[in-house]
Amino acid sequence: MYTKDGENYFIVDAHIALWDARPENQLNIHGKQxxxxxxxxxxxxxxxxxxxxxxxxxxxxxxxxxxDIFEDGYVDHAIFQPAYLGEFYKTGFGQTEEAYALAAANPxxxxxxxxxxxxxxxxxxxxxxxxxxxxxxxxxxxxxxEWNGDSRGYKLSxxxxxxxxxxCRKLGVKNIHVHKGPTIRPLDRDAFDVSDVDHAATxxxxxxxxxEHVGLPRLEDFCWIATQEPNVHGGLxxxxxxxxxxxxxxxxxxxxxxxxxxxxxxxxxxxYALWTPRWLIEAFVxxxxxxxMTEYAPLTxxxxxxxxxxxxxxxxxxxxxxxxxxPDAGEPTTGPRQPERADLAGx
Amino acid sequence: xxxxQTRPSPRATxxxxxxxxxxxxxVQDPELDEPITDLGxxxxxxxxxxxxxxxxxxxxxxxxxxxxxxxxxxxxSDSKDAIAALEGVDRVVVELDDHHDSDxxxxxxxxxxxxxxxxxxxxxxxxxxxxWTFRKKAHTAAMERCLTELLRANRxxxxxxxxxxxxxxxxxGRTKTALLRRxxxxxxxxxxxxxxxxxxxxxxxxxxxxPMALRxxxxxxxxxxxxxxxxxxxxxxxxxxxxxxxxxxxxxAEPSTQxxxxxxxxxxxxx
Numbered sequence: 001m002y003t004k005d006g007e008n009y010f011i012v013d014a015h016i017a018l019w020d021a022r023p024e025n026q027l028n029i030h031g032k033q034x035x036x037x038x039x040x041x042x043x044x045x046x047x048x049x050x051x052x053x054x055x056x057x058x059x060x061x062x063x064x065x066x067x068d069i070f071e072d073g074y075v076d077h078a079i080f081q082p083a084y085l086g087e088f089y090k091t092g093f094g095q096t097e098e099a100y101a102l103a104a105a106n107p108x109x110x111x112x113x114x115x116x117x118x119x120x121x122x123x124x125x126x127x128x129x130x131x132x133x134x135x136x137x138x139x140x141x142x143x144x145x146e147w148n149g150d151s152r153g154y155k156l157s158x159x160x161x162x163x164x165x166x167x168c169r170k171l172g173v174k175n176i177h178v179h180k181g182p183t184i185r186p187l188d189r190d191a192f193d194v195s196d197v198d199h200a201a202t203x204x205x206x207x208x209x210x211x212e213h214v215g216l217p218r219l220e221d222f223c224w225i226a227t228q229e230p231n232v233h234g235g236l237x238x239x240x241x242x243x244x245x246x247x248x249x250x251x252x253x254x255x256x257x258x259x260x261x262x263x264x265x266x267x268x269x270x271x272y273a274l275w276t277p278r279w280l281i282e283a284f285v286x287x288x289x290x291x292x293m294t295e296y297a298p299l300t301x302x303x304x305x306x307x308x309x310x311x312x313x314x315x316x317x318x319x320x321x322x323x324x325x326x327p328d329a330g331e332p333t334t335g336p337r338q339p340e341r342a343d344l345a346g347x
Numbered sequence: 348x349x350x351x352q353t354r355p356s357p358r359a360t361x362x363x364x365x366x367x368x369x370x371x372x373x374v375q376d377p378e379l380d381e382p383i384t385d386l387g388x389x390x391x392x393x394x395x396x397x398x399x400x401x402x403x404x405x406x407x408x409x410x411x412x413x414x415x416x417x418x419x420x421x422x423x424s425d426s427k428d429a430i431a432a433l434e435g436v437d438r439v440v441v442e443l444d445d446h447h448d449s450d451x452x453x454x455x456x457x458x459x460x461x462x463x464x465x466x467x468x469x470x471x472x473x474x475x476x477x478x479w480t481f482r483k484k485a486h487t488a489a490m491e492r493c494l495t496e497l498l499r500a501n502r503x504x505x506x507x508x509x510x511x512x513x514x515x516x517x518x519x520g521r522t523k524t525a526l527l528r529r530x531x532x533x534x535x536x537x538x539x540x541x542x543x544x545x546x547x548x549x550x551x552x553x554x555x556x557x558p559m560a561l562r563x564x565x566x567x568x569x570x571x572x573x574x575x576x577x578x579x580x581x582x583x584x585x586x587x588x589x590x591x592x593x594x595x596x597x598x599x600a601e602p603s604t605q606x607x608x609x610x611x612x613x614x615x616x617x618x
Contacts, residue, residue, distance in 0.1 A: 191417060217573075248601040336559075
């Protein structure tokens with residue numbers, strides 16, 4: 001829980017990782033390129049006093065994770081969203097067993113979501129069933145730009161992906177977190193295209209699709225899909241740290257999201273260990289839309305409470321103390337919300 | 348810059364690195380709607396004099412190793428074409444550095460294998476549709492910038508009039524110039540009476556559809572501006588000193604855009 005100015009905020013960090021990108025776990029140059037890319041994100045978007053060394057960044061381990069997220073980071077509950085990246089790392093990037101064991105040892109604080117790759121066909125389906133029987137997860141994280149043999153990406157609308165969604169349905173895995181792109185399949189079209197989310201969300205209305213990093217770099221396409229599909233949600237992974245480097249851009253991102261999809265379908269994520277939750281939570285509670293941006297209404301405390309934890313808590317049935325709960329916004333399920341909040345001319 | 352001194356030669360033409368840079372300024376990053384020279388993507392230009400003419404060697408760099416390879420290929424391939432079109436050029440070598448597909452793309456460029464020859468099973472037809480997608484987005488953003496500037500300047504302008512504003516009512520300047528260029532790219536009319544708020548095929552919007560059209564256009568503009576500044580920042584982080592090769596982008600800029608660069612740390616394990 002985070003407390004500021006007499007307000008208490010229940011915090012769910014909806015996207016964390018326990019990764020191992022150390023050289024001994026890298027399969028090839030791409031393993032190094034991948035973590036270097038993450039480290040550049042970290043270096044580019046972090047405040048100077050939050051910078052980690054490269055060595056720290058390669059691997060954190062469970063003890064450090066618990067400290068960063070719960071002891072220092074105000075988080076009440078966090079959800080693992082592992083990326084496998086088996087073509088880049090010997091034991092994968094997200095450490096399944098280590099993360100699952102940590103979640104099993106700290107069940108009130110951690111949930112472990114799993115991952116699958118629809119290109120693994122029937123064998124992968126068997127694996128998903130077996131993994132679910134053992135780990136009983138409520139959600140999966142899909143990285144559609146995952147390399148797998150000759151294939152360097154897949155779509156949520158692929159027939160095999162649908163087979164896996166049908167299996168998720170049977171197993172009660174309701175929450176599909178999607179990290180989009182750059183998917184190299186086929187190269188003729190935009191690698192960051194999010195239209196496959198639209199297809200899947202329309203055909204599986206009983207599943208939730210949480211698009212991580214709110215579709216960035218295709219925010220506009222994500223907003224357009226999410227405004228029409230009530231089961232599409234936005235995860236703020238990677239978007240949050242713009243509060244520090246580009247606050248006006250962050251104001252636009254959050255303003256657009258609230259206009260197009262509403263305050264009940266946006267989830268806070270630190271994307272640990274890309275960034276740590278502490279400074280992001282402090283900054284978000286203090287954040288306000290700049291006064292000259294009259295096209296957006298100011299952010300309310302209730303909106304911040306929902307985004308920081310209540311929305312994800314609801315999706316994952318995480319118990320929230322009665323004093324910290326809020327009613328839903330009572331907004332329409334589709335279409336833009338409260339257009340008067342986002343006037344064109346800024347009168 | 349790491350330009351190598353050109354060697355004087357009896358057959359020297361007047362082509363210098365500046366001429367090459369000028370030719371490369373016609374190459375756009377389709378996604379960010381800016382020349383690669385303004386983005387700092389040109390790492391080096393090398394002019395060598397040979398018996399048959401000039402050999403031009405260019406290295407390109409991108410903000411991350413995982414930038415989408417189709418855009419990477421487009422920019423590299425367009426660069427090669429732009430230089431090859433210059434008089435006196437005998438040979439062009441364009442290489443993309445530090446990308447996950449560098450080997451593939453550089454081999455394809457060296458062999459002039461074309462898009463499909465380069466990417467084989469991962470390519471279907473061509474990249475025209477991709478270019479077209481981003482030309483449309485670039486127009487949408489340029490259109491929104493013009494209309495929003497007009498709205499900000501004329502607080503009394505009724506929202507219902509937005510859909511009927513002609514080009515003549517948009518004040519001359521950078522924003523309007525950009526819009527006219529984007530309209531030309533889509534084959535849309537650019538005469539003063541042409542309506543500003545149109546879709547990519549030049550269709551105007553019904554009165555009740557105008558606010559939504561403008562709202563959608565705004566989200567496109569925010570997205571492009573955000574990406575452009577983020578990519579510039581990532582390039583600066585990745586390549587120390589590359590800010591010297593970037594030009595300022597006023598669209599979407601904010602006071603912190605050129606925020607103090609963090610100390611450079613080497614991405615290697617220190618034994």
